[in-house]
Amino acid sequence: MSKSFELIAESRDDKGRGASRRLRREGKVPAVLYGGKRDPRPIALDHQALLHQLDNEAFYSSVLTIKVGDEEQAAILKDLQRHPARHRVLHADLQRILADEKIRMHVPLHFIGESEAPGVKLEHGVFSKMESDVEVSCLPKHLPGYLEIDCSGMGMEDIRHLSDIKLPEGVELVELAHGEGNDLPIAAVHHPRVEAVEEEEAAGAAEAAGAEEGEGEKPDEEKSRDED
Numbered sequence: 001m002s003k004s005f006e007l008i009a010e011s012r013d014d015k016g017r018g019a020s021r022r023l024r025r026e027g028k029v030p031a032v033l034y035g036g037k038r039d040p041r042p043i044a045l046d047h048q049a050l051l052h053q054l055d056n057e058a059f060y061s062s063v064l065t066i067k068v069g070d071e072e073q074a075a076i077l078k079d080l081q082r083h084p085a086r087h088r089v090l091h092a093d094l095q096r097i098l099a100d101e102k103i104r105m106h107v108p109l110h111f112i113g114e115s116e117a118p119g120v121k122l123e124h125g126v127f128s129k130m131e132s133d134v135e136v137s138c139l140p141k142h143l144p145g146y147l148e149i150d151c152s153g154m155g156m157e158d159i160r161h162l163s164d165i166k167l168p169e170g171v172e173l174v175e176l177a178h179g180e181g182n183d184l185p186i187a188a189v190h191h192p193r194v195e196a197v198e199e200e201e202a203a204g205a206a207e208a209a210g211a212e213e214g215e216g217e218k219p220d221e222e223k224s225r226d227e228d
Contacts, residue, residue: 005053006065009033009043020091029089033066033075036096043068050089054080058145061107066094074140076105097140104174106133107144111187113152119189123156131186134162135174142170151187160187
């Protein structure tokens with residue numbers, strides 16, 4: 001199961017853009033807690049505390065404990081609105097979860113062993129990631145913080161697909177639930193692009209030619225001294 005985080009919140013009655021602006025000036029983030037067969041509940045979160053939690057990758061794919069007074073509610077982060085230019089969070093959507101109902105979440109992919117893969121280490125191939133996260137479906141108690149893919153055995157032109165991910169108990173990949181045709185590639189080892197290699201070789205040749213030309217020519221001052 002993924003790591004658990006706690007957020008201290010407070011209820012808010014005011015709605016609208018004006019109320020949201022006031023909250024932000026006070027160092028708070030307007031948010032909504034919804035789902036779980038209950039009415040949506042407007043809440044406010046401490047901006048600095050939220051920013052601190054957001055620095056942790058696991059926060060985005062973990063069960064969160066939302067505390068409002070003496071009440072606690074398990075929830076997951078469903079949406080986050082950020083300021084386009086400043087390091088600020090403008091709004092957050094939190095979804096209540098129930099222990100006996102499956103949830104869908106995007107969890108990060110952790111690729112390990114890519115530098116040790118024969119296709120990279122011995123054949124000088126390039127390792128490419130096609131996906132950085134995947135959507136899973138599971139009960140809250142089975143929600144993983146991340147999914148790990150071992151790439152240490154990949155040779156040249158090898159490809160890893162969604163079906164190559166070893167899933168924990170009770171976890172399904174949403175894409176694969178739609179059929180085998182959705183078994184998307186997530187990583188590959190391939191030859192370097194020919195264009196890139198040619199560009200590097202051309203740059204190296206030009207640099208070498210420039211160095212030789214510079215050594216062969218004397219500065220004007222030296223030429224004049226030789227002529228004298």
